[in-house]
Amino acid sequence: MILKFLIWALLFGSVWVSAEPILPLHSVATDARKVALGRQLFFDTRLSRNNEVSCASCHQLTTHGADNTARSKGVAGRLGDVKAPTVYNSVFNIRQAWDGKAVDLKAQVTLPVENPKEFATSWPVLIATLNKDKAFLDAFTQVYKDGLSSDTISDAIAHYERSLITLNAPFDLWLQGKGSLSEQAQEGYRLFKYYGCINCHQGKNVGGNMFAKMGTFGDYFGDRGTPIEPADYGRYNVTGREADKFTFKVPGLRLAARQTFFFHDGSEHSLTGAINTMARYQLGRSLSQAELEAIAAFLESLVGQHQEMTQ
Numbered sequence: 001m002i003l004k005f006l007i008w009a010l011l012f013g014s015v016w017v018s019a020e021p022i023l024p025l026h027s028v029a030t031d032a033r034k035v036a037l038g039r040q041l042f043f044d045t046r047l048s049r050n051n052e053v054s055c056a057s058c059h060q061l062t063t064h065g066a067d068n069t070a071r072s073k074g075v076a077g078r079l080g081d082v083k084a085p086t087v088y089n090s091v092f093n094i095r096q097a098w099d100g101k102a103v104d105l106k107a108q109v110t111l112p113v114e115n116p117k118e119f120a121t122s123w124p125v126l127i128a129t130l131n132k133d134k135a136f137l138d139a140f141t142q143v144y145k146d147g148l149s150s151d152t153i154s155d156a157i158a159h160y161e162r163s164l165i166t167l168n169a170p171f172d173l174w175l176q177g178k179g180s181l182s183e184q185a186q187e188g189y190r191l192f193k194y195y196g197c198i199n200c201h202q203g204k205n206v207g208g209n210m211f212a213k214m215g216t217f218g219d220y221f222g223d224r225g226t227p228i229e230p231a232d233y234g235r236y237n238v239t240g241r242e243a244d245k246f247t248f249k250v251p252g253l254r255l256a257a258r259q260t261f262f263f264h265d266g267s268e269h270s271l272t273g274a275i276n277t278m279a280r281y282q283l284g285r286s287l288s289q290a291e292l293e294a295i296a297a298f299l300e301s302l303v304g305q306h307q308e309m310t311q
């Protein structure tokens with residue numbers, strides 16, 4: 001009898017645990033000395049032309065790891081082509097950028113450096129500038145004996161980004177049986193699964209692990225009311241495959257409730273508006289206001305903490 005129960009518990013207990021499609025966030029291994037150097041570089045405006053902006057100008061860590069605009073301003077106030085995503089929890093993404101053009105965090109660093117709408121510089125110029133700072137160079141060389149290069153600078157920044165994980169979200173604590181969750185948020189989670197948001201937004205980061213077309217059940221771009229821009233082609237710009245047109249990396253939703261603009265084009269500026277658009281264009285559904293609010297409450301419960309955050 002006891003044996004039977006044990007076998008049952010083993011089978012179904014483990015099935016239940018692994019069947020939950022969202023998992024709690026956890027920290028990942030990283031090197032503290034590299035994290036410290038990476039942090040310095042992340043906030044250093046000398047990485048950009050004329051010392052105008054740093055990574056942190058667009059990825060504001062005190063809020064949600066992005067800025068509160070639809071399009072970020074790079075050097076000389078130039079506006080970017082897409083909305084800045086958060087850097088928090090980005091280590092869990094299968095690829096970086098909306099179209100996945102960077103294979104990992106380290107590869108991503110070159111994009112803002114060379115982008116004329118972001119840092120508008122080059123590695124040789126940037127390295128020459130930093131090499132003049134004797135104190136920084138000494139500290140850097142103690143950790144990276146080969147000194148400053150695109151490889152070592154990118155590595156340090158990527159290490160810092162690996163440390164940007166938001167822990168102890170109310171939802172995670174509830175999943176682990178360590179905290180309670182409001183009825184409304186629980187209902188939101190149920191709807192999130194029931195309607196199929198979970199088919200795309202899943203795993204630790206509630207997204208970030210696959211690509212999907214924007215507008216599965218409707219012509220999102222046709223209805224948007226603004227002309228299609230090159231960035232709207234998404235993953236197609238990287239692969240050239242017809243099937244990848246209008247396809248984007250499914251964004252992680254861990255900090256979605258903190259955002260003020262949504263989607264790659266920053267076209268939506270309310271959370272319930274974004275959920276409504278998703279229901280309509282990705283699932284062919286029309287949700288009630290109460291359902292939208294329940295899902296918003298669930299998304300709010302996904303917001304964890306990090307020491308860089310002030311709220």
Ligand code: HEC
Nearest residue numbers: 054055058072073074080082083084085096097098112118
């Ligand atoms: C001028 C604003 C701006 C600056 C400066 C900037 N970024 Fe970004 N960042 C963006 C935008 C916009 C995107 C989206 C780009 C795309 O998808 O093509 C992005 C994407 C990213 C991503 C991918 C996140 C994801 O979920 O795909 C990471 C990581 C990142 N930036 C880190 C950095 C780092 C590190 C620096 C400094 C070396 C930096 N950014 C500088 C605006 C900026």
Ligand code: HEC
Nearest residue numbers: 196197200212214248250251262263264274275278279282
């Ligand atoms: C078919 C896959 C798919 C489904 C189903 C889906 N999404 Fe999305 N979601 C995406 C993609 C892809 C994007 C990015 C689209 C873009 O930027 O143009 C996105 C973006 C979002 C955003 C904006 C995040 C940001 O950083 O701007 C929110 C919020 C969101 N989804 C919530 C939901 C909710 C809630 C549901 C269920 C009602 C849902 N999604 C269903 C694929 C999906």
